[in-house]
Amino acid sequence: MLVVRGVIAAGTIVSGAIVLVEMLLRVYAGWAILPGAVLGVAMIALGIYRLRQIAAVFHARKTT
Amino acid sequence: MASKSSTAKPELRRSVTPWGSFSWGYSDVGADIFVGLGLVLACAAGATNVAFLFAGVVYVCIGLAYTELAATYPVAGGGQYFVMRGLGDFFGFIAGWAVLLDFTIDVTLFAWSSVDYTSQLLPALVNSIHPWIHFIVVLGLVVGLALLNVIGVRESTAFNGVVSALDVISETLILCFGFLFAFAPHLLLHAMHFNWPTPYQLMLGTSLAIVSFVGLESISQAAQETQRPASIIPRTSVALILTILIFALAYSNLALGLQPWHPIVDAAGHHLQFWQIFPHNADNQGKAVALLAAQIPYYGVFAALYVPVLGAVLLLISSNSGVFGSSRIAYAMSTSNLLPSIFQRVHATFRTPAISIVFFAAIAVVELVFSAAPALYPHAAAIYARFFHNENGLEFLADLYAFGAATSYSFVFLGLIALRMTDPLSPRKFKIPFNVPMTFRGERVDFPIVAVIGFIGIFSILIFTLRTHPLGRIFGPTWLLLGIVLYLVYRRYRRLPLLRSQPRDWRATQVDILRRSGELELMDEYVASVKASDARRAARGT
Numbered sequence: 001m002l003v004v005r006g007v008i009a010a011g012t013i014v015s016g017a018i019v020l021v022e023m024l025l026r027v028y029a030g031w032a033i034l035p036g037a038v039l040g041v042a043m044i045a046l047g048i049y050r051l052r053q054i055a056a057v058f059h060a061r062k063t064t
Numbered sequence: 065m066a067s068k069s070s071t072a073k074p075e076l077r078r079s080v081t082p083w084g085s086f087s088w089g090y091s092d093v094g095a096d097i098f099v100g101l102g103l104v105l106a107c108a109a110g111a112t113n114v115a116f117l118f119a120g121v122v123y124v125c126i127g128l129a130y131t132e133l134a135a136t137y138p139v140a141g142g143g144q145y146f147v148m149r150g151l152g153d154f155f156g157f158i159a160g161w162a163v164l165l166d167f168t169i170d171v172t173l174f175a176w177s178s179v180d181y182t183s184q185l186l187p188a189l190v191n192s193i194h195p196w197i198h199f200i201v202v203l204g205l206v207v208g209l210a211l212l213n214v215i216g217v218r219e220s221t222a223f224n225g226v227v228s229a230l231d232v233i234s235e236t237l238i239l240c241f242g243f244l245f246a247f248a249p250h251l252l253l254h255a256m257h258f259n260w261p262t263p264y265q266l267m268l269g270t271s272l273a274i275v276s277f278v279g280l281e282s283i284s285q286a287a288q289e290t291q292r293p294a295s296i297i298p299r300t301s302v303a304l305i306l307t308i309l310i311f312a313l314a315y316s317n318l319a320l321g322l323q324p325w326h327p328i329v330d331a332a333g334h335h336l337q338f339w340q341i342f343p344h345n346a347d348n349q350g351k352a353v354a355l356l357a358a359q360i361p362y363y364g365v366f367a368a369l370y371v372p373v374l375g376a377v378l379l380l381i382s383s384n385s386g387v388f389g390s391s392r393i394a395y396a397m398s399t400s401n402l403l404p405s406i407f408q409r410v411h412a413t414f415r416t417p418a419i420s421i422v423f424f425a426a427i428a429v430v431e432l433v434f435s436a437a438p439a440l441y442p443h444a445a446a447i448y449a450r451f452f453h454n455e456n457g458l459e460f461l462a463d464l465y466a467f468g469a470a471t472s473y474s475f476v477f478l479g480l481i482a483l484r485m486t487d488p489l490s491p492r493k494f495k496i497p498f499n500v501p502m503t504f505r506g507e508r509v510d511f512p513i514v515a516v517i518g519f520i521g522i523f524s525i526l527i528f529t530l531r532t533h534p535l536g537r538i539f540g541p542t543w544l545l546l547g548i549v550l551y552l553v554y555r556r557y558r559r560l561p562l563l564r565s566q567p568r569d570w571r572a573t574q575v576d577i578l579r580r581s582g583e584l585e586l587m588d589e590y591v592a593s594v595k596a597s598d599a600r601r602a603a604r605g606t
Binding site: 019022026029032034035036038039042043045046049050053 | 113114116117120243249252253256257299302303306307309310313314316317
């Protein structure tokens with residue numbers, strides 16, 4: 001189950017990166033890309049947060 | 065011994081697990097986008113995603129504040145308790161009373177919207193065509209949920225968990241298919257450039273967007289019933305905050321840039337963008353996510369069938385969170401002598417605050433009558449049209465929801481700042497980032513910059529609400545005034561200080577809170593910090 005969660009978290013990071021790049025490619029539109037860019041950053045942040053939690057669980061299992 | 069056990073005061077059970085804690089919050093906040101999306105699209109048009117972004121940034125600040133406070137003070141009172149500890153009894157009451165308004169609105173608003181989503185499959189429930197059937201079904205849901213909550217919480221949390229999981233999967237699939245097959249960035253940019261709203265509409269849309277982020281209170285409400293809250297609450301809250309923010313931003317961007325699978329035309333035969341079906345159409349506003357899901361290529365065939373059902377169930381759970389939350393706040397306010405003691409009576413068999421549940425469900429029914437009146441009675445519709453900008457039932461509820469949320473959250477930020485200054489010794493397993501270290505009354509404290517930013521943001525939303533919501537600016541302050549009168553009468557009757565706080569031993573209370581929540585290491589840490597602080601003061605001679 002933890003592996004599945006890890007894959008989902010990694011997918012979230014990749015999706016967020018795609019959204020962020022898509023928005024940055026349209027930087028000519030000015031501030032209109034801001035909501036999309038924040039969306040990408042939030043997805044990356046959530047993915048990293050989940051991966052850190054999963055890593056902590058793995059670490060705890062290894063040490064006990 | 066037998067006598068002691070028979071007279072022991074019943075307490076709320078600690079039956080909410082980590083996933084249960086997440087799902088209580090998710091089922092409340094996560095459902096908000098089902099209601100908020102259509103309302104904001106109708107008002108903010110091409111700036112819908114900007115409205116959600118502004119409200120979302122404020123929401124992140126609120127979420128972080130609640131996470132820190134609920135982990136530090138894991139009691140059932142939520143916002144009102146934090147404000148009471150930080151600013152005193154009177155302001156604690158105002159914050160709590162505003163939250164109570166929100167939760168009673170939550171019960172009605174989400175039951176109402178649940179029926180709207182169901183109407184996508186059952187046209188007999190469409191409000192504009194069959195208002196009486198719509199009203200009776202919503203009424204039945206509110207009464208039914210009240211009875212469910214009188215029976216107990218354990219069954220509800222298990223159900224919440226399953227539906228929340230289904231919804232997260234479903235919303236993710238809709239977004240994946242939507243962005244892959246139906247999202248046209250040029251449509252998004254076109255909508256933003258050529259359909260930018262007036263400042264008034266943008267303020268209205270932003271104040272309604274905060275509706276999509278209300279409900280973190282549920283997590284702190286569940287804190288008293290969560291196992292090891294100081295550890296669990298931050299873990300679930302941060303994931304919840306980011307998940308909700310992502311869904312809100314993703315849905316608003318997708319809705320503006322959606323290339324409809326099936327052409328949408330108006331009465332004159334003109335092609336419309338997806339978001340253009342919401343202004344001046346209350347039926348559509350109430351079921352925006354179901355309408356969007358049906359316009360997703362390929363997946364929409366399947367989504368059109370199940371999203372209305374899933375949305376209806378999730379909204380019903382959110383409505384249930386309102387019943388749960390209002391009864392727990394009233395319970396906590398009563399134990400703090402902010403409300404009459406009748407609200408802290410726990411049912412001997414079910415161990416739930418049955419009287420609180422029934423009382424606030426009754427208020428929810430009164431709000432339902434007010435919101436349904438324009439559709440049910442032509443005379444009421446004429447009054448609403450003349451004095452309240454012709455607001456419909458959904459907008460009436462959203463007005464009050466935004467007012468209650470903005471008021472209580474404003475006080476919570478002030479409470480957080482005050483507690484950082486006056487109670488630096490309580491162990492904070494989670495602390496909002498970006499703090500300025502300083503010394504206050506001889507103790508090292510961290511001044512929270514994020515709380516100041518959040519306060520400015522939510523206070524501006526409160527101003528937007530009062531400026532743009534004709535019903536909110538009348539009924540919201542009226543609710544607060546009625547509450548203040550009730551509070552003053554009760555405090556006078558009990559011979560308690562009216563505007564000042566009654567004396568409390570917060571140190572002993574904090575030890576008791578940590579002991580009861582099972583956070584024994586934190587309790588020891590707190591006791592040691594207090595002793596060290598006292599020793600420092602004695603050494604200084606203060």
